[in-house]
Amino acid sequence: MPNAALQSLFAQKSWANNELFNLLSTVDTAQHAEALHTATRTLNHIHVVDQIFRAHLLGESHGFTATNTEATPELGELQFAVAETDAWFEHYVAAISAEPLAERISFRFTDGDTGTMTREEMLLHVITHGSYHRGNVGQVLKSISVSPPRDLLTKFLHVREPSRRQA
Numbered sequence: 001m002p003n004a005a006l007q008s009l010f011a012q013k014s015w016a017n018n019e020l021f022n023l024l025s026t027v028d029t030a031q032h033a034e035a036l037h038t039a040t041r042t043l044n045h046i047h048v049v050d051q052i053f054r055a056h057l058l059g060e061s062h063g064f065t066a067t068n069t070e071a072t073p074e075l076g077e078l079q080f081a082v083a084e085t086d087a088w089f090e091h092y093v094a095a096i097s098a099e100p101l102a103e104r105i106s107f108r109f110t111d112g113d114t115g116t117m118t119r120e121e122m123l124l125h126v127i128t129h130g131s132y133h134r135g136n137v138g139q140v141l142k143s144i145s146v147s148p149p150r151d152l153l154t155k156f157l158h159v160r161e162p163s164r165r166q167a
Contacts, residue, residue: 003093003096003097003098003101006093006120006123007090007093007094008153008157009127009153010086010089010090010093010123010127011090011156011160012153012156012157013086013089013126013127013130013131014083014086014087014090015156015159015160016130016131016134016149016151016156017043017079017082017083017086017130017134018079018083019149019151020043020134020137020138020148020149020151021043021075021078021079021082023141023146023148023149024036024039024040024075024137024141025075025076025079027141027144027146032144035140035141035143035144036075037072038140039137039140039141040072040073040075040078041068041072042133042136042137042140043078043082043133043134043137044068044069044072044073044078045067045068045133046082046129046130046133046134047078047081047082047085048064048066048067048068048069049067049126049129049130050082050085050086050089050126050130051064051085052064052067052110053122053123053125053126054085054088054089054092056105056107056117056122057092057105057119057122057123059105064110065110066110067110089123089126093123096119100119101118101119101120101123102118102119102120103118103119104116104117104118105117105118105119105122131151134151135151138151
C-alpha cells in the first residue's frame, strides 16, 4: 500500500488529539481558566487549519478569513468537531492512491496569498502543523504542573500493536 505511512500518521493524529482532549477535560477550569483558554484556542487553530486544508484537497471554498475563529468553542464541542475531521482525514488517506497524492493543487491562503502544494504535501502539513501545536498545548499544561500525554509515534505504534515490543 503506497500510503501506509500516511495512514499510520493520521491514525496517530486522531489518537493523540483524543488523549490530549481527554486530559484537558480533567483540568480544574476555575483554577486554570487562562491556561485552558490558551490550550483551547491553540487546538481550535489546529482544527481550523485542518478544515482549510481539507477544503483545498476537495477543491472547495473553506470560508475562513483567518486561521482561528473569533469565538472560542467549548472544549467538548471542539473535541467532537476535531474527532469528525480526524476521521475524515483517516478515510481520505485510506482511499487515495499514489497518483492523486502527487497532484499539485493551487489555492489561496487566508491572507490572500496564493500557493501550490501536492496533495501529499498538504497532508504532511496537516500532520506536522498539528503535532507542533499539540506540543504548544503540552507546554501550557506543564506551566500548570500537569504532565501532557506523550504524543509520540513510537508510543502510538506500540499501544496499537503491543507485539512490536517483542524482540
